[in-house]
Amino acid sequence: MSASTTIKNPGLLKLDLTIRGMKISRDALATPEISRTLRLSQEIGAALELDIVLPENVMVNIPIRECLAEDRPYTLTEKDGRFFIIGGDAKTEVWVAPLAGFYEKKTSTGVSMAKIGRTYAGYLAISPTPVCEFIFQELACRYCDLEAKKGRAWSVEEVVETVEAAVAEGVAEYICLNVGYTDSPDGGIALLEPYIKAIKHRFDLLVCVQAQPPTSDEWIDATYAMGIDSIAYNLEAYDPDVFEGIAPGKMRLIGRDRYFEALKYAAKIFPSGAVVSNLIVGLESIASTLKGIDMLAALGVIPTLPVYRLATDSEETMGRVEAMAPVFLHLQNALKRNKLSPTWISHFNLALNAIDGHYFGGEAPLGQRWQKVLKSKHGGRIAHSISNVRRRLRVRPADDEVG
Amino acid sequence: MNRSKTARVKVDARPLSIVVLSRSARIFAFVAIALLFWAIVSWPTPKGLTPTGQKALAIFVVSLILWVSQLLPLAITSLFAIVALPMMGVMDKAKAYSLFGNEAVFFIMGAFILAAAMVKSGLSSRVALFFLKRFGGGAKQLILGLLLVPAFMAFWMPEHAVAAMLFPITLEIIHSLELRPGQSAFAKSVFLAAAYGAIVGGVATFLGGARNPLAIAILRQTTGQSIGFLEWMVAVVPTVLILLAIAYFLILYFFKSEITDISRASAVLEARIKELGKPKLEERLIGLIMLIAIVCWITIGKTVGLANIAITAVVLMFVFKLVTWKDIEDYVNWGVILMYGGAIALGYGVASTNVAAWVAKSTVLSWSLTPLMLMTIIVALSIFLTEGISNVAVVAILLPLGISAAGSFGIDPKVMTLAVAVPSGLAYMLPMGTPANAIAFSSGFIKVKDMVKIGFILNVSSIIVFIVIAKVYWPLLGLKF
Numbered sequence: 072m073s074a075s076t077t078i079k080n081p082g083l084l085k086l087d088l089t090i091r092g093m094k095i096s097r098d099a100l101a102t103p104e105i106s107r108t109l110r111l112s113q114e115i116g117a118a119l120e121l122d123i124v125l126p127e128n129v130m131v132n133i134p135i136r137e138c139l140a141e142d143r144p145y146t147l148t149e150k151d152g153r154f155f156i157i158g159g160d161a162k163t164e165v166w167v168a169p170l171a172g173f174y175e176k177k178t179s180t181g182v183s184m185a186k187i188g189r190t191y192a193g194y195l196a197i198s199p200t201p202v203c204e205f206i207f208q209e210l211a212c213r214y215c216d217l218e219a220k221k222g223r224a225w226s227v228e229e230v231v232e233t234v235e236a237a238v239a240e241g242v243a244e245y246i247c248l249n250v251g252y253t254d255s256p257d258g259g260i261a262l263l264e265p266y267i268k269a270i271k272h273r274f275d276l277l278v279c280v281q282a283q284p285p286t287s288d289e290w291i292d293a294t295y296a297m298g299i300d301s302i303a304y305n306l307e308a309y310d311p312d313v314f315e316g317i318a319p320g321k322m323r324l325i326g327r328d329r330y331f332e333a334l335k336y337a338a339k340i341f342p343s344g345a346v347v348s349n350l351i352v353g354l355e356s357i358a359s360t361l362k363g364i365d366m367l368a369a370l371g372v373i374p375t376l377p378v379y380r381l382a383t384d385s386e387e388t389m390g391r392v393e394a395m396a397p398v399f400l401h402l403q404n405a406l407k408r409n410k411l412s413p414t415w416i417s418h419f420n421l422a423l424n425a426i427d428g429h430y431f432g433g434e435a436p437l438g439q440r441w442q443k444v445l446k447s448k449h450g451g452r453i454a455h456s457i458s459n460v461r462r463r464l465r466v467r468p469a470d471d472e473v474g
Numbered sequence: 475m476n477r478s479k480t481a482r483v484k485v486d487a488r489p490l491s492i493v494v495l496s497r498s499a500r501i502f503a504f505v506a507i508a509l510l511f512w513a514i515v516s517w518p519t520p521k522g523l524t525p526t527g528q529k530a531l532a533i534f535v536v537s538l539i540l541w542v543s544q545l546l547p548l549a550i551t552s553l554f555a556i557v558a559l560p561m562m563g564v565m566d567k568a569k570a571y572s573l574f575g576n577e578a579v580f581f582i583m584g585a586f587i588l589a590a591a592m593v594k595s596g597l598s599s600r601v602a603l604f605f606l607k608r609f610g611g612g613a614k615q616l617i618l619g620l621l622l623v624p625a626f627m628a629f630w631m632p633e634h635a636v637a638a639m640l641f642p643i644t645l646e647i648i649h650s651l652e653l654r655p656g657q658s659a660f661a662k663s664v665f666l667a668a669a670y671g672a673i674v675g676g677v678a679t680f681l682g683g684a685r686n687p688l689a690i691a692i693l694r695q696t697t698g699q700s701i702g703f704l705e706w707m708v709a710v711v712p713t714v715l716i717l718l719a720i721a722y723f724l725i726l727y728f729f730k731s732e733i734t735d736i737s738r739a740s741a742v743l744e745a746r747i748k749e750l751g752k753p754k755l756e757e758r759l760i761g762l763i764m765l766i767a768i769v770c771w772i773t774i775g776k777t778v779g780l781a782n783i784a785i786t787a788v789v790l791m792f793v794f795k796l797v798t799w800k801d802i803e804d805y806v807n808w809g810v811i812l813m814y815g816g817a818i819a820l821g822y823g824v825a826s827t828n829v830a831a832w833v834a835k836s837t838v839l840s841w842s843l844t845p846l847m848l849m850t851i852i853v854a855l856s857i858f859l860t861e862g863i864s865n866v867a868v869v870a871i872l873l874p875l876g877i878s879a880a881g882s883f884g885i886d887p888k889v890m891t892l893a894v895a896v897p898s899g900l901a902y903m904l905p906m907g908t909p910a911n912a913i914a915f916s917s918g919f920i921k922v923k924d925m926v927k928i929g930f931i932l933n934v935s936s937i938i939v940f941i942v943i944a945k946v947y948w949p950l951l952g953l954k955f
């Protein structure tokens with residue numbers, strides 16, 4: 072499929088931009104939106120991303136450093152203050168989100184807030200602590216940013232200050248916390264507890280967490296009780312060999328079966344559609360990914376599908392969009408079959424998900440109405456209140472007999 | 475971060491509609507209770523009851539449900555009763571609140587404070603160890619000691635305080651013998667003996683359980699009669715002795731000790747005594763004040779007043795700086811004191827409005843019962859009800875009705891008072907029946923079925939012993955039925 076064809080379909084364009092990348096023209100590079108991102112990226116010594124809004128509000132997020140190479144099928148240009156993506160002989164207008172202002176702020180302890188939190192299409196991602204047993208045992212996930220794991224843990228106050236700045240700016244509708252693995256029954260989630268408590272205490276925000284499954288299910292109950300609204304135990308690949316290859320620590324210290332067990336249990340504990348697991352598309356055969364989607368959906372888990380980022384325009388990448396496109400349609404159908412609504416996962420805009428299924432030939436997008444509510448002025452607060460009420464009803468002391 | 479604390483939660487994953495229903499059960503219960511209250515008040519007044527009596531009946535029924543279900547803490551139900559009585563026009567508010575100042579309430583408070591002083595100073599442990607050491611000759615003797623010592627101590631201080639004070643000692647004895655939960659019959663005997671000793675001993679005087687003075691207060695408020703400290707002891711102690719003997723043989727029968735050598739247990743007792751050192755001056759003084767108070771209760775209690783003696787003893791302890799207010803605050807169960815005030819007011823309310831008489835007439839009086847049958851029913855009701863609900867609640871509920879029925883059967887109200895108050899202290903079967911059982915159960919050595927098995931036999935034995943004593947021995951004391 073040529074770039075000029077792809078460009079007409081925002082879903083396909085998102086997919087192709089993720090796989091094959093984009094370069095930035097000289098005029099665009101000179102715009103404040105992009106020059107500021109580049110400058111700050113160098114200042115803090117970490118790759119920042121460009122949030123680009125494609126037609127029909129489809130978000131795509133591209134690391135800015137990847138845009139400096141020349142061999143890309145698409146070009147971001149600027150004319151009279153408007154941005155366009157050009158592919159072949161076709162072009163489409165896009166909107167480049169300005170870099171969040173809080174990135175240039177510092178916490179009261181002098182840490183750049185850009186190091187603590189990053190916004191991606193409306194959610195704020197934070198890894199409060201670099202602790203991870205996988206790294207310690209030299210079993211780190213292949214995609215892990217090991218450089219970022221060399222620093223110290225952020226204090227609760229530093230995290231809260233960053234959240235406060237992002238919320239004040241209106242760029243954080245959700246908080247997504249990430250945590251590594253610890254060799255304890257909670258699997259690492261307990262490390263997040265003080266941060267979650269503080270965030271929930273100060274802000275009306277939904278909190279999503281990406282963590283590793285704890286050894287015992289009671290810690291999944293505790294995870295929900297802590298105030299977490301959506302949990303992700305990321306499988307990354309369905310094929311056991313590929314899984315071990317990409318995430319050796321997960322395979323050897325936790326085990327693939329435990330992922331399925333924990334996801335299944337979590338799906339009973341969390342609201343429907345609030346338990347998710349990544350399957351990276353392009354990492355394993357498409358057939359294997361499809362099996363993974365079916366398996367997760369049958370457990371009541373929403374698969375999210377980040378795309379394996381090659382960012383090269385080569386022979387190898389050319390046919391990928393065509394090959395991958397059916398996966399998203401399959402996802403939409405699998406969710407429908409299992410009566411799952413991807414309402415809680417709009418924060419995973421980085422990945423393509425069932426909301427985007429219609430771009431690949433599916434029916435009207437799932438969960439779109441709820442997404443609109445969430446994004447409305449009071450929607451976030453309403454969702455937060457509903458989530459709190461549900462938690463208050465369901466969580467009990469363990470010695471309280473249920474039933 | 476306290477990780478284990480975090481994990482101690484459970485998420486109820488049942489369908490949300492069921493969760494909401496089960497969570498709202500409490501609200502539904504209160505709505506149902508309110509409707510019942512309204513229904514009783516607005517029904518046509520039954521024959522034999524006045525409209526005021528009808529309102530008192532509604533308050534009594536609601537309090538009864540709340541005490542039994544424990545939807546509210548016992549003390550809060552009492553506060554409800556004391557507020558509802560004047561609000562519904564059952565009695566004047568000045569009268570309702572003045573009942574809170576009943577002598578029994580102050581006697582209970584004084585007794586609690588004296589017990590707190592004994593526990594805090596270490597005097598109670600010293601007395602327990604002193605006597606226990608004398609039973610170190612063998613396994614059976616030790617069990618006898620663990621039954622008799624708490625029983626004797628519960629004559630003079632609340633049974634739950636005795637059980638709590640003895641528990642660390644019994645636990646240490648069991649650990650020294652390296653006994654394992656689930657396997658050791660001796661350990662079961664030890665914990666059960668300590669619990670049953672405290673329970674049985676607790677009915678012997680006014681000091682063992684505050685339900686006893688409460689019963690006297692209800693008797694006095696409803697009939698003007700009373701029972702003296704010594705009179706009570708003389709009437710009840712034979713029952714106590716027989717029950718202790720039965721408990722001892724039942725424990726030996728059901729839990730055949732697997733050990734004979736208890737020298738290590740004796741060593742523990744020795745070590746504990748050494749640890750306490752010589753009696754401190756404050757212990758001696760507290761002991762002396764307590765002794766004087768006991769003598770006064772027995773000799774001049776009726777004329778001077780039990781509460782006056784108790785409070786004077788408390789004041790003396792403060793005069794000699796033997797305790798601080800902080801010590802007292804930590805040890806005294808103030809909620810129970812509130813509970814008693816409300817229960818006395820309610821008892822007075824149902825008696826003065828003839829509700830008790832009306833209920834008695836519509837129930838027991840309408841059945842053709844003999845006095846013996848009535849007594850047996852009351853004793854059995856008290857003893858089995860107290861397994862599930864607070865012994866104070868049993869007294870507050872049953873006694874006004876019992877006293878009212880007593881007159882028609884020619885039963886001395888004092889006999890009826892004893893027939894409710896004494897059995898209501900004898901909960902042997904369930905861990906939640908009384909704090910002494912709960913403490914023994916918390917050791918991990920006793921299973922519920924152990925307690926139920928031996929407790930049921932003790933319950934039945936207690937009913938028989940009580941009735942036989944009441945029939946044969948009490949007439950000699952002038953207490954007839």
Ligand code: SF4
Binds near residue numbers: 204206212215216252
């Ligand atoms: S779980 Fe994997 S990605 Fe996360 S910190 Fe550990 S090694 Fe890195």
